[in-house]
Amino acid sequence: MAKTKAPEASSGRFAYDGLDRVIHEKARLGVLTSLVAHPKGLLFGDLKQLCKLTDGNLSRHLQVLEEAGLVGIEKSFAHNRPQTVCRITAEGRKRYLRYLDVLEQVVRDASAAAKGEVSPGGQRGLAPA
Amino acid sequence: MAKTKAPEASSGRFAYDGLDRVIHEKARLGVLTSLVAHPKGLLFGDLKQLCKLTDGNLSRHLQVLEEAGLVGIEKSFAHNRPQTVCRITAEGRKRYLRYLDVLEQVVRDASAAAKGEVSPGGQRGLAPA
Numbered sequence: 001m002a003k004t005k006a007p008e009a010s011s012g013r014f015a016y017d018g019l020d021r022v023i024h025e026k027a028r029l030g031v032l033t034s035l036v037a038h039p040k041g042l043l044f045g046d047l048k049q050l051c052k053l054t055d056g057n058l059s060r061h062l063q064v065l066e067e068a069g070l071v072g073i074e075k076s077f078a079h080n081r082p083q084t085v086c087r088i089t090a091e092g093r094k095r096y097l098r099y100l101d102v103l104e105q106v107v108r109d110a111s112a113a114a115k116g117e118v119s120p121g122g123q124r125g126l127a128p129a
Numbered sequence: 130m131a132k133t134k135a136p137e138a139s140s141g142r143f144a145y146d147g148l149d150r151v152i153h154e155k156a157r158l159g160v161l162t163s164l165v166a167h168p169k170g171l172l173f174g175d176l177k178q179l180c181k182l183t184d185g186n187l188s189r190h191l192q193v194l195e196e197a198g199l200v201g202i203e204k205s206f207a208h209n210r211p212q213t214v215c216r217i218t219a220e221g222r223k224r225y226l227r228y229l230d231v232l233e234q235v236v237r238d239a240s241a242a243a244k245g246e247v248s249p250g251g252q253r254g255l256a257p258a
Contacts, residue, residue: 014159015181026153029235030143037143037242052144093243100239106158107236110229113166114222 014109018102020095022068027053028061032088032096035071041087062086070095143238147231149224151197156182157190161217161225164200170216191215199224 023032030051034042042050048058065071070092074085088096152161159180163171171179177187194200199221203214217225 011178012181014163014179016155016159017181019155019158021155024153024155026145026148026150029148030145033235033239033242034143036239039245049140050143052141052146096239097243100236100243103232103239104236106162107229107233110162110165110225110232113162114226114229116168 016102016106018098019106020099022064022070023096023099025061027051027057028065031058031061031065031086032070032092035086035088036093036096039088039093041074041085044084044086047086065092145231145235147227148235149228151193151199152225152228154190156180156186157194160187160190160194160215161199161221164215164217165222165225168217168222170203170214173213173215176215194221 023029031047031053034047034050044058047053048055051058053061062071062073066073070089072087072089074087076083076085152158160176160182163176163179173187176182177184180187182190191200191202195202199218201216201218203216205212205214
């Protein structure tokens with residue numbers, strides 16, 4: 001019997017193109033989730049604590065997010081002391097929600113895979129030669 | 130009224146320590162999900178197609194996964210042609226499931242955050258000074 005080729009439908013079945021790397025990075029995922037949960041913004045110090053990041057690390061990731069247009073950073077003074085407020089932008093929220101859709105698909109695939117269910121892509125495993 | 134400090138309980142609320150970086154990387158997440166779904170193993174070529182990766186990229190990620198003990202790679206001959214079979218190890222499956230637990234928590238947090246629900250950590254947003 002001729003060996004069947006993996007169906008074309010399965011091509012890229014687990015590629016997860018929508019997992020935006022700017023958002024997917026572990027620390028940035030925490031930062032964005034914090035900011036989505038606090039749409040009025042968070043102080044740099046509170047964000048640092050919520051995400052257990054160092055000053056340097058948080059600054060670096062905020063810079064990436066700001067350059068990508070996902071986060072806005074506002075420096076001001078309160079009680080004569082400088083403070084930095086970080087907020088998610090409208091674009092950031094939109095992209096975060098799109099990312100979340102893909103992440104939910106990953107979790108569904110992964111749960112199905114771990115339970116040994118046939119995944120919807122219909123791809124085969126290793127058949128005897 | 131004295132300004133209240135963010136409760137200690139909220140420290141690290143969005144740190145997601147359990148998001149194992151070896152597994153979380155986008156391409157490797159696809160590779161591992163494919164392999165969990167095919168516990169008997171997948172041929173290199175099929176894995177490449179499922180994850181839409183180049184030969185070089187897939188090789189590089191498989192090496193990281195093999196060095197971490199998550200994936201086993203077996204080179205052999207079939208019909209006088211070399212073939213490479215990739216399988217998830219028992220340790221790999223265990224770590225993948227642990228990762229999945231954290232990922233599900235992220236999705237729950239993110240959904241709650243996006244809907245504007247108060248998240249269970251009880252952290253505050255920006256309060257008027």
